[in-house]
Amino acid sequence: MVTPMNTAAARDRLVDAAQDLFAAQGVGATSPRAVLAASGVGQGSLYHHFPTKHDLAVAAVGATVDDALARAFRTLDSGSPALERVIAYLERPRDALAGCRIGRHTADQAVMDDDGLRDVLTAYFVRLLAALTTIFRETGLPDDVARDRAHAALAIIQGGYVLARATQDPDALTAAVRGFVGLLDRHQ
Amino acid sequence: MVTPMNTAAARDRLVDAAQDLFAAQGVGATSPRAVLAASGVGQGSLYHHFPTKHDLAVAAVGATVDDALARAFRTLDSGSPALERVIAYLERPRDALAGCRIGRHTADQAVMDDDGLRDVLTAYFVRLLAALTTIFRETGLPDDVARDRAHAALAIIQGGYVLARATQDPDALTAAVRGFVGLLDRHQ
């Protein structure tokens, strides 16, 4: 029982450490050495569990995407009226100055040049866009308008993160959300 | 006359090459060696004109910001009615899959950890936000609402870039813009 437990622990600690470092610095800017230091695991263990950095990145970014989707759908699939669910999602508290743990990877060449990693990003945004489009359709909008509005809603979040980091002001994200929700609200 | 011309040419070619590479790959992911190769200039020249990578980055990102601001204000300061100027700015053609040449740096630790470089980014977005806030105020909105709406408008662009890259679909940006402009239009 001891060996399997330690085995799992080492792998999990590597993935946990990698998730945090990749979210904070990006994949390209994070070395396997840094992950080793943060996890407290030895070099041999890393390359046993993850033969290449790519493998570690797919595991870590994949786990972050799974976490984020689970949390998003807890809000998007709640029993509230459609528009309220979108607004609740937009207004969820976020660590604006840290940037989006997933969206930031779109600026990371190490991620975008890696087919497997890029697919993980794509899947995340496609899933969210589909869910938001469905919700906007429930408010009575035609398909194409619902789809555009879903894109706008997600763009507000991702762009809000960019503005917050660029201006070093966390309220830039909440301001963008307020500006968009203000338009949505009066609108219906 | 020959020497000064060549001097200027070498420096300019370095900055031009650096602007393109930084826009395409980020500052952290671009080596001085890569800039040398792209510019066709020799190693000694680079370190003569720019003692450190930081100096080159400030010059190159600064030039990109200056270019972008000049182009933005050509649209934002045109003689058209206020709302039309905002919409024209939002709908300007953009290379969505390439990402924003400036906004993408918010995800680059090499930029964000460098005070001088970060200030260049901050200045760009602060200037645009101020201009957009002023324009929305001209449409008759109260100050705080105008400010929020300005944040939303810029977030749409920046977030649209992120969505386009994540989904590998340039129309994700135009969809976000359509979704936002649709709300703006009906609203006033």
Place this chain on the structure above:
DNA sequence: GTCTATATGGGGATAGAC
């Protein structure tokens, strides 16, 4: 499965000749 030792290549920069 985990460890220590080692290897190759590139990043960022310096030295000194021309």
Place this chain on the structure above:
DNA sequence: GTCTATCCCCATATAGAC
């Protein structure tokens, strides 16, 4: 001002013992 040669360090592994 520009060139070539050189330097040190770290990123990303690989090798083989325990």
